[in-house]
Amino acid sequence: MRLGKTAVVLGGSAAGLCTAGALAPYFDEVVVLERDELPAEAEHRRGVPQSKHPHFLLNSGRRAIGALFPGFEDDLIAAGGLHLMPSMDAAYLDGKGWSARKRSAMTMIYGSRILIERVLRDKVRELPNVVIRDGVAVSGLTTRDGEVTGVTLSDRDEHIDADFVVDAMGRGSSVSAWLVAAGWPEPEVRTLDAKVTYTSRWYDLPSPEERPPSWWWRHLVIMPTPDKGAHPDEHEFLVNFFPIEDNRVIACMGSWGLEMPRTTEAFVESARRVRAPLFAAAMDRSTPTSEVHLTRSTGNKWRRYDRLRTPPRRLAFVGDSICAFNPFYAQGISSAAGSALLLREHLSRAERLRPEFSARFLAEQRKLLNVPWSLAMARDQGYACAVGTEKAPEWRRRLLEAVSGPAFRLIVGAAREDDVVDEHFAKVFNLDESLRDMMTNPRVIAGLVRYRIRAALGRHRVPFDFDARAEPPVTDYSPKGAAQQAVAR
Incomplete structure (x- = not known):
């Protein structure tokens, strides 16, 4: 079902490309506007400085992108991406020494950010009603009676009428300033920069x-x-x-x-x-x-458009333009892909773009974003160097600093020996489950307590803390049953 003639996506990075895939079934034409000249191959560009650093594609992101672009994962692996099981393929040093190798519930796709985006661009270009215009800068939005009606391009006498616009311009997006100029109040911004x-x-x-x-x-x-x-x-x-x-x-x-x-x-x-x-x-x-x-641009930042009394209609936000995370936690691409998939689900249920559409999407998106946001806060609020609106009171910061490291090592240790804890820990890491849900699960709590008791008695099932200055141990310490099941899968 078509919901309009033209949809415009501001930004041609991973968030914008995923959004184009979400919009394509519901508009006659989807126009992606990108300031950079986009390379044909996997190459760095000015607008994505993060491409020079490691990027994890979490399982939730893999599934979301795969739902938007069937065959994406196969294409990524065919282009050189690596499908690995970190617990078997990574040498992991935590605590005092190396962890043991052991099969687990989690696999990941490894590849550079530039490769991920190149494969995404190829998938978008297969969509007949999507046009990618690169080398184009946007200077503003046009609005009427509380809704966004189009975009204006910089350095050229051109305006694009749009039935729907999505901001995917990243951390530096100017959309909030354009909305303020058009009469909307400035959105509340929650921040925490752990330096x-x-x-x-x-x-x-x-x-x-x-x-x-x-x-x-x-x-x-x-x-x-x-x-x-x-x-x-x-x-x-x-x-x-x-x-x-x-x-x-x-x-x-x-x-x-x-x-x-x-x-x-x-x-x-x-x-x-x-x-x-x-x-x-x-x-x-x-x-x-x-x-x-x-x-250095690594602070957590959440523009709370969902808290505006009357959010602009026919406008949505995906990726860092609404919620940017400390990149250490590898949540950015997966969170953006999840928002794009959620947008597609909302569009699929709409008979037309009703006035309340954007507000309802923002409300549902808030629940989605709160999962990675809470994980980032649980770690970054424990650092004395952190600044921002979400800086914890000193008593709480000291408490987080004291317990977060030992708690993390307790979960990692229990996951080595308890398949249920391992499964839930993998879900949390991959944004499939909130930390709160995991830590209130009776079976997970029982597994943590059991591991703690066994550790106090020195009865570990899987060894750990191998000498950090020696080579990591090659031995596979998986229980035979688990190893056979993993091979069967």
Whole structure:
């Protein structure tokens, strides 16, 4: 059922491309307007500085994009994306040492942001009623009687009439300012910036034949140390040696509130002070192919359009333009894809675009966004360096700082030994379940208590804390039944 002649999407990044797929069945024409010149291949561009850092495509995002663009996951893997099981394919250092390998409920698709967007662009270009116009900047919205009626383009005498407009312009979107100029009140903005900075460098891996026999892993993760004693700042870093397409990796180091290396020399020296020598050793065996890329724009920001008394009609917001997250938590693309899929569901139920459509969508979208937002707040509110409207009172911050690390390690430890805890933890990580729902589930609580008792008695089923300065253990510690089931799946 068609709901209008023209829909316009502001922004041609991942959020905008997903939105185009959501709108295409319901409008005669969908026009995507993108300021950058879009490359034909997987290449970096000015408007997506985050493309130079690792990107996880969470399971909720995979499913949402797959629903919008059937065959997306197969196309991504065919283009070089890697389908891996992190618990088996990643060497993971948490607590005092390496975790054991063990099959789990979670798999992930690894690939660069530029590859994900290239495959998405290819899928959008297959839609006959979608037009992508790149190299075009938008200067404003036109409105009438409380609804958005179109957009005006910069540097050209052109206006596009639209029956529906979606803002997917990201963190720097000007739409809220345009709405204020048109007479709407400025929306409430919730913020929390935990001063996360991270720095990345791209490498070519040695060929499989040239790699050491001990390199069973594909992904290397080093979590910040739990040690409260004196140590180098680098022990506080969250470190990734992140695999992407074409036998490449992104070496990434990040921190909350610490200075990060900006030059190649400083990057290499910092890597040598990370608490596991494997990271620097892996870099030494690989060939650098880029300079060092540093990002500071990592604050959480939620523009609460849903709290406007009369939100603008025929306008929606998807991705960072409404809710941007600390990129450390890998929620951005998956959250945007989820919002686009939710928009499609609302459009599919509409006989026409009634005046209350946008307000109802915003109300449902709020529930969707609250899941990743709550996860980000649960971690970032514990840092003394955090600033913003959501900065916790000092007593609460100290409480979060004291309990969040041990609580996380308790959940990770229980997930190693309890399939139900593992399943729910995977759902939370992949935005399929809220942290609150997980932590109020009686079976999960029982699993955590049981693990805590067994740990106190020294009766672990799966070993952990293998020497951080040694090679990660290759042994598969999966129970035989679980291993056989995983193979069968």
